[in-house]
Amino acid sequence: MISNKAKYAFRALLAVAAAPAGESLTSAEIARRHSIPHKFLEQILLDLKKAGILESRRGKSGGYIMLRPADTVSFAEVLRLFDGPLAPLPCLSRQSYRPCEDCISEAQCEIRREFARAHEASRRILEARTIADALNGRPFEAIPAERSRAAS
CATH class of the missing domain: 1.10.10.10 (Winged helix-like DNA-binding domain superfamily/Winged helix DNA-binding domain)
Structure with a gap:
């Protein structure tokens, strides 16, 4: 939220x-x-x-x-500015990473794995969508995961 x-x-x-x-x-x-x-x-x-x-x-x-064109201001940028990292778990954050205190193994953590999938999908959309997109009512076009990761 x-x-x-x-x-x-x-x-x-x-x-x-x-x-x-x-x-x-x-x-x-x-x-x-x-x-x-x-x-x-x-x-x-x-x-x-x-x-x-x-x-x-x-x-x-x-x-x-x-100051900047609306098509260069992503929803992710603004959300990070006001709410901090987008990741739902500290062990998934790229900018504020920290291991979960009660985690035995990140590689075997089912919770981390499932939230990582949801977070990646959400992050891709928030990074791709801009203020201009919202103003213009432009529909979201799915970005292949490979291209999205390269842009990160």
Whole structure:
């Protein structure tokens, strides 16, 4: 389950990415339009700015715009930013790996093996899908596992 912070980050990114080119959205506009608590949203937008995804503008036409094109921002990247590793078990994480404390053998662990299958399928989709894909309603096209691993 993703956190509210991640869900609100996705809503905000979709709103900013959907704005006409060069047009910025204020945090108040985003909060109002998408039912996001304003103070909470401000912190989320700051995190997205620090991550190099959004840019903020000051002044009369101030607000937030995409710093990177929406087709370069994956759902996995944003989810990791707000919720940490995608892996359901610490022994499956590529970035935050650690062995499970109660595990006798990773190679023989049935739990790890089954969750590894589910995690790999989910990770492939989240890595492949971008904010632009969601905005355009583009259907997911399965990526062969070999090609997905090469891109990781």
